[in-house]
Amino acid sequence: MPPAFLTTSTPRRTVLRGLGAGAAALAGAGALGACSSRDVQEAEKASGAGFTITDQRGKKVRFDGPVDRIATTIIPSPSMIAAVDGTHSRIVGINESTLQANKEGIFGTLFPESKKTATIAGADFVPNVETILKLKPDVVIQWGDQGDEVIAPLDNAGLKVIGLTYGTQEEMETWIDIFGTLLGKKDRAAEIVAWMHDEAQAVKKLVATEKADDPVSVLYLRTADGGWTTNNKAQYMNYWTELAGGRNVARDEATGTPQVSVEQILAWDPEVVVLSGFDPATPEAFYADKRLAGLRAVSDRRVYKIPLGGYRWDPPCCESPLMWWWTAQILHPSLAGRIGLRARLTEAYRTLYGHQPTQAQTDSILHLDLNAKSSGYDGFHA
Structure with a gap:
């Protein structure tokens, strides 16, 4: 049997620390559901407190209150958002490739509504701005490193856009951090990243044998x-x-x-x-x-x-x-x-x-x- 992981309380950690810093080898990280600042987060949400996110383009995006409607062209992001949020309910638009995977895999069983979500882009990530505007999202998540043709139409339409970049584990961890801020669940996001760090060290240690x-x-x-x-x-x-x-x-x-x-x-x-x-x-x-x-x-x-x-x-x-x-x-x-x-x-x-x-x-x-x-x-x- 593998060691138990994600089952005990874990202190909040710096989200983008190096993979080797302080990670437990095979013990695993703590329960993702335990958010030490949940009361603060809920109070902020209830009061409509605003916040600012700096995306991976370096652009600052200001939100004056809670984000309840998210459209994303990036194919793996809905499952990540659902993991941080504990629900699919805020996701209103996805990529055609994501919809196909939702129908073919287990995600559509976990979140049945994901098999009916509107599609806003295809394999080329070019957004269907008309469809997106009809969905009235609070934010659109798009690639920030795939050229102006995929992100400029969204900016030009006056939508709030978060641009992400692809390639490394550290970039992916930044996505999770951004989603945690966007959803008001930063502790949950940080604990997912901490779990990843622990698992990376465990894999390294085992294959080294x-x-x-x-x-x-x-x-x-x-x-x-x-x-x-x-x-x-x-x-x-x-x-x-x-x-x-x-x-x-x-x-x-x-x-x-x-x-x-x-x-x-x-x-x-x-x-x-x-x-x-x-x-x-x-x-x-x-x-x-x-x-x-x-x-x-x-x-x-x-x-x-x-x-x-x-x-x-x-x-x-x-x-x-x-x-x-x-x-x-x-x-x-x-x-x-x-x-x-x-x-x-x-x-x-x-x-x-x-x-x-x-x-x-x-x-x-x-x-x-x-x-x-x-x-x-x-x-x-x-």
């Missing part, structure tokens, strides 16, 4: 226009790969999400291939591709589909610590009994979402069916 000459070579693949793209060191995939004791074979590519050919995949010859949760690609289809028959990950049956939980586990989200443990287990199958991912997942869902997943739901999240013929995946049954 594996005596290996070199990190496990890993290739992340996402289908695109009949081919594949991958991620370099600037993307979040690189963080969870290295944290779990792996080496991203594409880390030094010049572009963030480069296209890759069959010839390049064969040249890299990774030990492990992980398939994105954003497309229908499966390990079975990958194994059946005759062009890839000579690949080490194919001959060793080490191709895996990334889980779909409250959101897809590829990008940064409030479930990212579970992604770290999952990656550690597929890279180091012998650690399965010490990781106990199913028990960790149950505890995390109970605390983040107030829901204890059934065995069948956990099987679905972990894609036991799609990964059934991949080496070591039977370790996720227990």
Whole structure:
């Protein structure tokens, strides 16, 4: 069994501290529901006290009272907002990709209203300003680093816009901090971040017990226009790969999400291939591709589909610590009994979402069916 975590009171911590500062190795962080300043927060909300948020563009956004209606084009943010807030009720607009994930995964079961939420943008993140204005949001959350075409129309429409940036664990922690301020639940947000710090240290400590000459070579693949793209060191995939004791074979590519050919995949010859949760690609289809028959990950049956939980586990989200443990287990199958991912997942869902997943739901999240013929995946049954 894994150690209990998120079950005892935790003091408030500085949200953006370094991952190594004061984190407990395997003991875990405290209960996210215990907010030491809840009375103050509720009093501020009741009185309509204003506040200011500095977004990741460096722009200050002033709110004169509580925020009750949130529209967001950023695909993992609704699950993060729901985890901080304990409800989906303030979210009025989402990305088409988020809606699809809500319908396919467990999030739509946890929050049924999320399967009917209005869509305000697609895969290109260009906002449908007309729809957004009809929703009358108190704030719109949009990428601040994807160019003027996605954020300027919102600013020009007179909407309050929070711009976020992508790539690192620290940036993701800032999202959680911003959501905590926006929702009047800063302590809850800080405790989620503290839990992440503790889990990161626990993963590092455990994988360090594996005596290996070199990190496990890993290739992340996402289908695109009949081919594949991958991620370099600037993307979040690189963080969870290295944290779990792996080496991203594409880390030094010049572009963030480069296209890759069959010839390049064969040249890299990774030990492990992980398939994105954003497309229908499966390990079975990958194994059946005759062009890839000579690949080490194919001959060793080490191709895996990334889980779909409250959101897809590829990008940064409030479930990212579970992604770290999952990656550690597929890279180091012998650690399965010490990781106990199913028990960790149950505890995390109970605390983040107030829901204890059934065995069948956990099987679905972990894609036991799609990964059934991949080496070591039977370790996720227990």
